[in-house]
Amino acid sequence: AQKVTQAQTEISVVEKEDVTLDCVYETRDTTYYLFWYKQPPSGELVFLIRRNSFDEQNEISGRYSWNFQKSTSSFNFTITASQVVDSAVYFCALYNIGDDKIIFGKGTRLHILP
Amino acid sequence: GAVVSQHPSWVICKSGTSVKIECRSLDFQATTMFWYRQFPKQSLMLMATSNEGSKATYEQGVEKDKFLINHASLTLSTLTVTSAHPEDSSFYICSAPALDRGVNTFGSGTRLTVV
Numbered sequence: 001a002q003k004v005t006q007a008q009t010e011i012s013v014v015e016k017e018d019v020t021l022d023c024v025y026e027t028r029d030t031t032y033y034l035f036w037y038k039q040p041p042s043g044e045l046v047f048l049i050r051r052n053s054f055d056e057q058n059e060i061s062g063r064y065s066w067n068f069q070k071s072t073s074s075f076n077f078t079i080t081a082s083q084v085v086d087s088a089v090y091f092c093a094l095y096n097i098g099d100d101k102i103i104f105g106k107g108t109r110l111h112i113l114p
Numbered sequence: 115g116a117v118v119s120q121h122p123s124w125v126i127c128k129s130g131t132s133v134k135i136e137c138r139s140l141d142f143q144a145t146t147m148f149w150y151r152q153f154p155k156q157s158l159m160l161m162a163t164s165n166e167g168s169k170a171t172y173e174q175g176v177e178k179d180k181f182l183i184n185h186a187s188l189t190l191s192t193l194t195v196t197s198a199h200p201e202d203s204s205f206y207i208c209s210a211p212a213l214d215r216g217v218n219t220f221g222s223g224t225r226l227t228v229v
Contacts, residue, residue: 035218043152043205045220091157095211095218101148102209102218106157 002027004094006105013082014113021077021108023092029053033095034068034075035102040088048090051075079110087112116142118210120221127198127228135193135224137208144210147191149183152205152223164191198228 003026013019025034036048049059051068059066063083067076079086092105117140127133137147145166150158162178164170164185172178180202182194191210195202207223 037220043207043223043225045158045207045223047220100146100211101160101163103160104150104158109155 002029002094002096002099002103004092004103004105006090006092006108008108009106010109010111012111012113015084016081018078018080019082019110021079021090021092021110023075023077023105025073025075025092025094027073027094027096029096029098031097035091035093035095036066036075036077037091037093038088039091039107045091048077082112084112084114086110116210116219118144118208118219118221120208120224122224123222124225125227127226129199129228130197132194132196133198133226135195135206135208135226137191137193137210137221139189139210139219142210143188144191145188146211147185148209148211149181149191149193150207150209152207158207162193166191195226198226200228202226203228 005024032053034051038046056068063080065078089107089109091107093102095102119138119140121136147164149161151161152158160173161176162170162172162183164183166185166188170183180196185191205223205225208221211218
């Protein structure tokens, strides 16, 4: 079965704290892509990162970093020194080449408190 | 980069009327377009996949007679919500795969309110 699990429904942290959003996936395929998207209140999906299944290198982009662990089927997202503007819903997603469609997790609503 | 333009961004319609939502790929050809629906505080659920020149594929539980999808060209896919009812009020978003450019591209979404 193809599935994405974001166990954290809602997280609140105080500004400047670090926060990690968890993502666990299931797939039969050996070739797949993983994504993180940010959805602010406006609704538009903002692409953050794509990772293919053969690239387990962790990535850092400014205050954002991603930890891809194939052994545990996880693709966690960390925001360091969080800011109020980071408040949004974050979706982890899986794209299977065989299915040709993206499956989304249920999302984690992140509140950054001033 | 790859851009998908979605219109309208929001629409309010009366119960029983039909609403058409358009998604255009602006700088690439989209042979496939995915249509998602998102209810408040929920995830995006795939409704259907449209393919240029052929019939759309609907996910289980999605009424194909209610949600008409047309993919008439390589740059345009439309979703028509027919005989809309208040329970169809939702956020609809389209997406075209452009993985050769590194990302699956989403439209900006359409917020439909049926009154």
